[in-house]
Structure formats: C-alpha cells, structure tokens
Amino acid sequence: MRRARAEHDGFADVLRDRGVTVHLFGDLLAQTLALPEARTLVLDRVFDEKEYGPLATDHLRAAFETLPAPELAEVLIGGMTKREFLDAHPEPTSVRFHVMELDDFLLGPLPNHLFTRDTSAWIYDGVAVNAMRLPARQRETVHFEAIYRHHPLFRTERFHVWSEGQADYPSTIEGGDVLVIGNGAVLIGMSERTTPQAVEMLAHKLFAAGSAETIVALDMPKRRAFMHLDTVMTMVDGDTFTQYAGLGMLRSYTIEPGWGTRN
Ligand SMILES: NC(=[NH2+])NCCC[C@H](N)C(=O)O
Numbered sequence: 001m002r003r004a005r006a007e008h009d010g011f012a013d014v015l016r017d018r019g020v021t022v023h024l025f026g027d028l029l030a031q032t033l034a035l036p037e038a039r040t041l042v043l044d045r046v047f048d049e050k051e052y053g054p055l056a057t058d059h060l061r062a063a064f065e066t067l068p069a070p071e072l073a074e075v076l077i078g079g080m081t082k083r084e085f086l087d088a089h090p091e092p093t094s095v096r097f098h099v100m101e102l103d104d105f106l107l108g109p110l111p112n113h114l115f116t117r118d119t120s121a122w123i124y125d126g127v128a129v130n131a132m133r134l135p136a137r138q139r140e141t142v143h144f145e146a147i148y149r150h151h152p153l154f155r156t157e158r159f160h161v162w163s164e165g166q167a168d169y170p171s172t173i174e175g176g177d178v179l180v181i182g183n184g185a186v187l188i189g190m191s192e193r194t195t196p197q198a199v200e201m202l203a204h205k206l207f208a209a210g211s212a213e214t215i216v217a218l219d220m221p222k223r224r225a226f227m228h229l230d231t232v233m234t235m236v237d238g239d240t241f242t243q244y245a246g247l248g249m250l251r252s253y254t255i256e257p258g259w260g261t262r263n
Pocket residue numbers: 112115117118137175176177228230231
C-alpha cells in the first residue's frame with residue numbers, strides 16, 4: 001500500500017511539474033459532500049431500504065449524516081465494518097444488522113474507484129456517468145452524479161450529460177469500452193460490461209446534440225480476459241492502433257444518424 005501510494009503521488013507530481021492541474025477524486029467527493037443537496041443525493045442512494053431493510057436504514061443514514069464531509073467521503077470509498085460502526089454508534093434494532101458478523105462490511109469498500117475512467121467518461125462536449133455492470137462497482141456511480149451536478153467546478157459549466165447514472169441499469173456501459181477517436185467518431189466495445197442497448201442510447205443522445213456522427217460498436221468476446229476495449233486495443237496516433245494479438249477479427253456495427261425522429 002505504502003509503495004502504491006508513493007507511486008501514485010509521484011505520478012501526480014510529474015503531471016503537476018508539467019503544468020497539469022491534478023484533481024484528486026477523494027478531494028472532489030469530499031468538497032461535494034459538504035453541499036447539502038449533494039449529500040442528500042448520495043445518502044438517499046446508499047441508504048436504501050432494499051439494501052439495509054426498513055428497521056436499520058434510517059438509523060444508519062442518520063449516523064452517517066452527522067459525519068464531516070471528508071470523513072464521509074473516506075468511509076464511502078474505504079468502507080466500514082459493523083465493528084467500526086459500533087465503535088461510534090448504538091446498535092440498531094434490525095435483523096439485517098444483527099445477522100452480520102462483526103467484521104462484515106456494513107458499507108463495502110470501493111477499491112475499483114481508482115479506475116475513474118470506467119464510471120464516467122467524457123465524450124466530445126459531454127460526460128457519460130455510467131450504470132456499472134457489477135455490484136462491486138455500482139455505488140461508485142452516485143459519487144460522480146453528485147460531483148458533476150453539484151461541485152463548484154462543474155455546477156455552472158455548460159456541458160451535455162449523455163446518461164442517467166445508475167438509473168440506466170441494466171443498460172450498462174463502462175468508459176474503458178469507449179474510445180473517442182476524433183472526427184465525430186466513437187469506437188465502443190460491447191463487452192461483458194457494455195450492452196448494445198446502452199450503445200444505442202448513447203448514439204441517440206450524441207446525434208441529437210450534433211456531438212458525434214459515427215458510432216462503431218465492436219462485438220467483443222464476453223469474457224473477463226477481454227474486460228474492456230482499452231485492455232485489448234489502444235489508439236496511439238491518428239491512424240495507428242495497438243491491438244492484443246489474441247483478439248482476432250471482430251464483428252462491427254456502424255450507427256449513423258438517420259432522418260426520422262428516432263432513427
Ligand atoms: N478501463 C479499464 N481497463 N478498467 C479496469 C477495471 C479493473 C477493475 N478491477 C474492474 O474489474 O472493474
């Protein structure tokens with residue numbers, strides 16, 4: 001961990017030395033959670049009765065509501081066990097809570113949050129905040145919804161939003177499958193995580209805004225080894241790609257704007 005942290009900070013420093021402004025996700029989330037509307041959005045989504053049951057939900061939500069924003073951001077990303085919760089709060093009268101072991105996670109950690117490019121992706125003049133395929137990553141989405149809606153860096157900026165966040169589920173798409181290749185074109189891998197219906201929905205929005213003209217959807221093998229398009233293919237220049245040798249030829253579908261209202 002210490003080594004990974006040092007490498008991460010070293011990388012951020014290299015960028016800063018080159019004049020890049022580096023935004024750390026944890027800071028953006030903490031700054032966002034200081035705003036009441038953003039905090040409500042996130043807590044309402046996380047503390048859902050369907051997850052915690054009618055007996056514990058309000059009790060848990062109220063306990064997390066009292067945390068200062070930086071600590072709230074930390075537990076939302078880093079998780080919290082039942083034991084850690086009980087160190088600071090009384091036990092709710094709840095079957096859902098009682099059946100947990102002390103070291104079970106009350107709030108699961110989100111280790112994949114560092115792959116920020118999957119949960120949200122900029123595509124030309126707008127951003128997609130994506131519904132994630134796997135339960136382990138689904139709670140990441142509301143954090144980006146809150147940041148792009150409420151953080152002062154974005155709140156007053158004008159940009160398109162290409163998706164509806166987790167509400168789009170099961171029409172899932174992950175940014176690692178989205179390659180913005182220029183000239184109004186986008187290459188999208190239909191993978192284990194990215195569905196054809198999500199590609200169609202994205203195409204509609206991009207075309208309606210006049211932000212893109214061509215979507216090429218690649219039918220990738222639906223296997224973990226080919227997790228995202230970016231793991232098997234990378235654009236290195238205007239006309240040059242690297243491609244994983246084991247990929248083979250893929251079927252592709254090209255979508256272009258039609259004439260009707262829903263073409
Ligand atoms: N765009 C990417 N290559 N993302 C990698 C994501 C890896 C991460 N462990 C996951 O399963 O979601």
